[in-house]
Amino acid sequence: MSGTRTVIDTVGFSGSIAGRPPRFGGFTAPEVMVRIKCDVHGWMNAYAGVLNHPYFAVTANGGAFELKNLPAGTYTIEAWHEKLGTSTQSVTIAEKETKDVNFTFKAAAP
Numbered sequence: 395m396s397g398t399r400t401v402i403d404t405v406g407f408s409g410s411i412a413g414r415p416p417r418f419g420g421f422t423a424p425e426v427m428v429r430i431k432c433d434v435h436g437w438m439n440a441y442a443g444v445l446n447h448p449y450f451a452v453t454a455n456g457g458a459f460e461l462k463n464l465p466a467g468t469y470t471i472e473a474w475h476e477k478l479g480t481s482t483q484s485v486t487i488a489e490k491e492t493k494d495v496n497f498t499f500k501a502a503a504p
């Protein structure tokens with residue numbers, strides 16, 4: 395689950411250009427992350443995480459996140475940042491237990 399793949403490479407996705415049919419056929423398998431970009435405007439892009447479970451979160455402004463209602467078990471939690479890459483941690487959680495997991499990303503020196 396590392397790196398990114400650009401799945402949508404046509405403006406047909408938005409239907410913004412007449413006569414160009416959409417080429418996007420949907421997601422068929424879990425994948426993190428899929429880059430979505432615009433062929434017309436180079437600065438327009440987004441990322442989508444395609445998962446087959448409900449245990450994911452987008453961080454708040456301060457970086458906090460919550461994964462609620464995880465069944466007891468051992469999990470690999472992966473944090474992803476579009477410029478800083480990924481970081482993983484293993485966590486074992488019991489029924490109704492709450493645990494803190496912290497990720498630190500270091501930006502490259504300018």
Ligand SMILES: [Cu+2]
Nearest residue numbers: 432434435438
């Ligand atoms: Cu655009």
